[in-house]
Amino acid sequence: MSKNEWPLWEIFIRGQHGLNHRHVGSLHAPDAEMAIRNARDVYTRRNEGVSIWVVRSNDITASSPSEKGPLFEPSNSKVYRHPTFFDIPDEVGHM
């Protein structure tokens, strides 16, 4: 049975007001075209989206959780990288 399973796809939906596609979940489908259809049926039932991207889960390369320390911790202590130390002239208005 498991040999005949459809491959897994990751689904990204761009919402009504969003500019970018966001990961919403995953599903099974035999190919990309059906993955889009299935995503329409599974993830946009409540008027969530205006655009769908699908990508084979196998095609995603992920960072390793065991490397969390070296990858992310060095930036913990570098608050000066946040752009919060600038005085913004009043004329600029809201940014």
Add this chain to the structure above:
Amino acid sequence: MTSTLQAVDGTIFAEWLQRVGDNSLILGHRVSEWCGHAPALEEDIALANTALDLIGQCQLWLGLAAEVEGKGRSADQLAFLRDAGGFRNLLLVERPNGDFAQTLMRQFLFDAWHIELLRALATSTDPRVAEIAAKAEKEVAYHLERSADLVIRLGDGSPESHARMDKALKSLWAYTGEMFLDDATDQAVAKAGIAPLPSTLKAAWEATVNAVLAEATLENPGQTWQHKGGKQGIHSEHLGFLLAEMQFLQRAYPGASW
């Protein structure tokens, strides 16, 4: 054209509206029977969506039927308190679900007809009919896209899926002719400009069906003997069993709601 329009009797108009509404109701209920049983989770949700679209359309059609009829009945009363002989749906939509091939083929043969009907109704002289049709057309365009795609994939799939689709096509074909039969009710609503004559939808339906069947490597069964009677309330035994389940709650607990 407008000058030749003849007003239609309310009883006849209501009768015609029940035909359109009952097709959606009965097929919607049939498709909902798959809920929780479809071969894959994704198919299960897709079928439930289709069922909900159809039941939503039926609410609008039967709501208008009840209004035109003017006997104080509601869409719910029409759906849940009529007996089999009072239903006006095509025999095709009451066919049992069978295997997945039967369900998909029934859906495709109906969708290909449904879309042509709704497109023609968009120019109905009755604005209420045109409005419901315009809303339903978008839903049904997707139903057709999906069912045609699956008929092609399974027809042109493995030897087993091809054999099942072929069997489904042959067993359902005898129920397609009824979609294009014109009777006095159809003539009257057509003369009033409310709806097209069913026979005028046949060429477009055949074009869609022939193209999809060819791509699905399935053979069109051609001219065969055809069943009829559903539109006039003469149904197969399957409708009674369907209604027994669908209407149980309102029959056992009249007026129950939540």
